[in-house]
Amino acid sequence: MSEEPESDEPDGHEASFEDRLAAARDKQGLEAAQSGPGKSPDGLDGNALAIGMRVGVEMVSALVVAVAIGWGLDRLLGTKPILLAVFVLLGGAAGVLNVWRVFAPKHAPASGKDARAKGVRDRDARDKGVRDKDGGL
Amino acid sequence: MTETRVTKACVTKTGDYRVAAGSGSIDALSQFRLEPVLGPLGRELYFTQANLMMVIAGVLVLALMWLGARPRAMVPGRLQSAAEMAYETVMSMCVDTIGPEGKAFFPFVFTLFFFILFGNLLGVWTYDFTFTSHIAVTLALSLLVFVLVTFVALRIHGLHFFSYFMPAGVPIALAPLLIPIEILSYLSRIISLSVRLFANMMAGHVMLEVFAAFVIMLGGAGLLGIVPAALSFSVNVALIGFELLVAVLQAYVFAILTCIYLHDAVHLH
Numbered sequence: 001m002s003e004e005p006e007s008d009e010p011d012g013h014e015a016s017f018e019d020r021l022a023a024a025r026d027k028q029g030l031e032a033a034q035s036g037p038g039k040s041p042d043g044l045d046g047n048a049l050a051i052g053m054r055v056g057v058e059m060v061s062a063l064v065v066a067v068a069i070g071w072g073l074d075r076l077l078g079t080k081p082i083l084l085a086v087f088v089l090l091g092g093a094a095g096v097l098n099v100w101r102v103f104a105p106k107h108a109p110a111s112g113k114d115a116r117a118k119g120v121r122d123r124d125a126r127d128k129g130v131r132d133k134d135g136g137l
Numbered sequence: 138m139t140e141t142r143v144t145k146a147c148v149t150k151t152g153d154y155r156v157a158a159g160s161g162s163i164d165a166l167s168q169f170r171l172e173p174v175l176g177p178l179g180r181e182l183y184f185t186q187a188n189l190m191m192v193i194a195g196v197l198v199l200a201l202m203w204l205g206a207r208p209r210a211m212v213p214g215r216l217q218s219a220a221e222m223a224y225e226t227v228m229s230m231c232v233d234t235i236g237p238e239g240k241a242f243f244p245f246v247f248t249l250f251f252f253i254l255f256g257n258l259l260g261v262w263t264y265d266f267t268f269t270s271h272i273a274v275t276l277a278l279s280l281l282v283f284v285l286v287t288f289v290a291l292r293i294h295g296l297h298f299f300s301y302f303m304p305a306g307v308p309i310a311l312a313p314l315l316i317p318i319e320i321l322s323y324l325s326r327i328i329s330l331s332v333r334l335f336a337n338m339m340a341g342h343v344m345l346e347v348f349a350a351f352v353i354m355l356g357g358a359g360l361l362g363i364v365p366a367a368l369s370f371s372v373n374v375a376l377i378g379f380e381l382l383v384a385v386l387q388a389y390v391f392a393i394l395t396c397i398y399l400h401d402a403v404h405l406h
Contacts, residue, residue, distance in 0.1 A: 057336070061328035066321050087321075094321035098329070101322075 058102060059095035066091020163354075165346040169270055169339065187268040194255035194268075198248075223251065227392070234396035238403050242396075245285065249278065250392035257338060257384030261377065269387075270338040272331060279330035282395050290402035301405050330394055337387045341380045348373045 070087025074080050171185040178184070205220025213221055227247045231239035253269060260267025268274050290298045302319040303312065351369035355362035 053336075054333075057329050057333050058325075061332060062321055062325035064328050065324045069321075069324075090317050091321055094318045094325060097318060097322050098325060 054102065055099050058098040059092075062095035062098055063088070063091040066094065163347055163350040165343045165350070168342060168346055171271075186266040187271060187274065190256065190259055190266050190268045191252075191274075194252055194259055197255050197259075198251045201251075223247075227251075230393060230396055234393065235400045235403060239396070239399070242399050246392055246395055246399075249282070249395060250388055253278070253334065253391050254385065254388035257388055258381070260338065260342065261380045261384055267338050267342060269334055270342055272335045275331040275335040276327070278334075278391070279327050282330065282398065283327045286395075286398045286402045289399065290405070293403060294405055298405065301401070326398060330391065334387050334391055337383050341376070341383055345373060345376055345380065348376065 066087040067084065070084035070091075073083045073087075077083070171187055173180040173183055174186050174189050175184055201216070201223070202220055205216045205223075208214060208217050210217060224247070227250055228240075228243055230250075231243045231246050233239075235242060256267065256269045259265050260270065290301070302316050302323065304315075304319075307315055348369045352366050352373065355366035355369060
């Protein structure tokens, strides 16, 4: 009995099963939770507190690491304030990079010609795609 | 004076009689203090309640898997279903996120996820201590993840691993600026992974303690305080539910981020 719909599409067993599964889930109302009010059009789902917490952790952690490295290297090399100042700036940039990795738009505007943008975008898109699963924080 | 006497009799989460809301100040952090357990032997080894809870969490995970796997029934019972679901959830997490290579990391991710999950959940229970609310514990866990991820990347890709810090096609002139930023971003995983778990668990338990202290302080303030005390109590009831959610979610987040980092290590770009 269950072989019948699969024989319609000899090349797409997976797709036909996925379709049937989606239809069945739709009928049972199981998909409502995913397309419900939780997701806003800009892709920032979850509540504001979770987003704020996440951004804060990402930014501060990069800064903490940078300050620790800068301070340690300064102590080691005896160049008291210089490396700390440099690493604070780098750490801020790394923090922004972390936040960008989390919240980068999935479909970045297509410029195409630039291999660098594409390389960064590909990785960001992949990071974003996987990270979407982790539910907010 | 009478309110101080009432507040002094309150029992904090760690189980001994302590001033949680005495003389107008709320002592929300003493619940995280480590104290030796198991009498003189525990004091000798400095075996604290955190260590005890870790052992209990480990034993509970082992018990779940051992007792769940023992019947080997074709139609699983409740415990076997739970064990199978636990196995399949983590297995699909590994394979979906890391790829087919993820099977190799399943034991690690499974152990990590269930150790943290049981630690978080045990902490919600009254009188229990939450060992994941200590940054020393979460930092050790995230360092373990970080070292493993770096080791795996070096093992698979060798020195080619360092190309991770240089996105493809970047002009060489930008390298001195970009590479340190990428390295810092990579290193910041240790902090963000550990702080996320630690901050969530600690904040939740501080909130519980603060609202519990409100109940006692307001309840001791006479007739006028009864209504706000009841409100604080209902907030605490809601917070317990919220804590259950956070406990599961944070264990999941820790495990899925570990999987994402392992994916990066296995595939680089």
